[in-house]
Amino acid sequence: MAGTIGFIGLGNMGGPMAANLAKAGFSVRGFDLAPASLEAARGAGIAVAGSALEAAEGAETVITMLPAGRHVVEVWTQLAGNLPAGTLLIDSSTVDVDSARRAHALADARGCPSIDAPVSGGTGGAKAGTLTFMAGGSEAAFARAEPILKAMGRAIFHCGGAGAGQAAKICNNMILGISMIGVCEAFALAEKLGLSRQALFDVASVSSGQCWSLTTYCPVAGPVPTSPANSGYRPGFAASLMLKDLRLAQAAAGAAGASTPLGAEAAQLYALFEGLGHGGDDFSAIINLLRGRDTGDQG
Numbered sequence: 001m002a003g004t005i006g007f008i009g010l011g012n013m014g015g016p017m018a019a020n021l022a023k024a025g026f027s028v029r030g031f032d033l034a035p036a037s038l039e040a041a042r043g044a045g046i047a048v049a050g051s052a053l054e055a056a057e058g059a060e061t062v063i064t065m066l067p068a069g070r071h072v073v074e075v076w077t078q079l080a081g082n083l084p085a086g087t088l089l090i091d092s093s094t095v096d097v098d099s100a101r102r103a104h105a106l107a108d109a110r111g112c113p114s115i116d117a118p119v120s121g122g123t124g125g126a127k128a129g130t131l132t133f134m135a136g137g138s139e140a141a142f143a144r145a146e147p148i149l150k151a152m153g154r155a156i157f158h159c160g161g162a163g164a165g166q167a168a169k170i171c172n173n174m175i176l177g178i179s180m181i182g183v184c185e186a187f188a189l190a191e192k193l194g195l196s197r198q199a200l201f202d203v204a205s206v207s208s209g210q211c212w213s214l215t216t217y218c219p220v221a222g223p224v225p226t227s228p229a230n231s232g233y234r235p236g237f238a239a240s241l242m243l244k245d246l247r248l249a250q251a252a253a254g255a256a257g258a259s260t261p262l263g264a265e266a267a268q269l270y271a272l273f274e275g276l277g278h279g280g281d282d283f284s285a286i287i288n289l290l291r292g293r294d295t296g297d298q299g
C-alpha cells in the first residue's frame with residue numbers, strides 16, 4: 001500500500017501503531033523525544049527522524065500519539081506553521097475536547113484536513129492492530145484517514161465534527177469507570193452477605209446488572225479467568241489512565257454545563273486510589289478500596 005506517514009510519539013501505544021503501519025506497507029518516518037522509543041521504532045522498520053518537522057517532511061499524512069492536550073497543541077502548532085496545505089493531520093492521543101478543537105483550528109487555518117481519532121483497546125490492541133478508533137472531523141478528512149486507521153485497528157467510527165472522537169472516548173470511559181465501581185461495590189457487598197462471587201456472577205451476568213465490567217473484566221478472580229483480577233491486578237488498563245480520562249470527562253462536563261455527579265464521584269475515588277499508591281494497578285483493583293483494604297489479595 002502506498003503512502004508516506006510521519007508518526008510523532010512512539011511510546012507504549014504509538015510505537016506498535018507505527019510498526020503496524022510499516023507492516024501494512026506504508027513508508028513511516030517517526031520521531032519521539034525519548035531515545036529508547038526511537039531505538040525500538042528503528043527495530044520495527046520505522047525510519048527515525050531528528051525532529052517532529054523532519055518526520056513530517058514530505059509526508060502525505062502525519063499522526064500524533066502524545067501524552068496530553070498541551071503536547072498535541074504544541075506539536076500541531078509547529079506542523080501547521082510548516083507543512084504544505086493538504087497534508088492530512090490525525091491525532092490519536094486522548095486529550096481534552098478543547099485542545100482537540102484548537103488543534104483542528106490550527107490545521108484548518110493552514111488548509112490541512114484533520115481528524116481527532118482517539119483509541120480504545122490498550123497496548124494489547126495497539127500491538128495486535130485491533131484498536132477501536134473514534135473519529136471527529138469532516139467527511140472528507142475521515143474518508144482519507146480511514147484506510148490508514150484500518151491498518152492499526154478493527155473498528156473505525158466517524159462520530160461527528162471536530163472533537164467528536166474525543167467526546168465519544170471520554171463519555172465511553174466515564175461509563176466504564178462508573179460501571180466498574182458499581183460492579184466492585186456489588187462484589188464487596190456480596191462478600192459481606194456470604195454470597196459467593198460465582199453465584200453473583202452467574203445471576204448478574206444474565207440479568208439486568210449485566211455489563212462489560214462484569215462479564216469481560218470481572219474485578220474478582222474466578223468467574224472470568226482472563227480478567228486482571230486473576231493475575232494480581234496487573235494492567236490491563238491502569239488506574240492512573242482511568243483517572244486521566246475521568247478528569248477529562250469532568251473538565252468537559254464543567255465547560256459544557258453538564259451534570260455528571262457519578263462521573264465526579266468516580267474521579268474522586270480513582271484519585272484516592274492513585275493517592276494510596278495504586279495508580280499502576282489495573283483499574284478493577286479499586287475493589288480493594290471499596291472492601292476497605294489498602295492492598296489487595298489475588299482478587
Ligand code: NAD
Nearest residue numbers: 009010011012013014032033034037066067093094122123
Ligand atoms: P507514552 O507515555 O508511552 O508515550 C507518549 C510518547 O510521547 C512518549 O514516548 C514521549 O517521549 C513522547 N512525546 C512527548 N512529547 C513529545 C513531543 N513533543 N515530541 C515527540 N514525542 C513526544 O503514552 P502511551 O501509553 O503511548 O499513550 C499515548 C496516548 O494514548 C495518551 O494520550 C493516552 O492517554 C492514550 N491512550 C493510552 C492507552 C494505553 O493503554 N496506554 C490506551 C488508550 C489511549
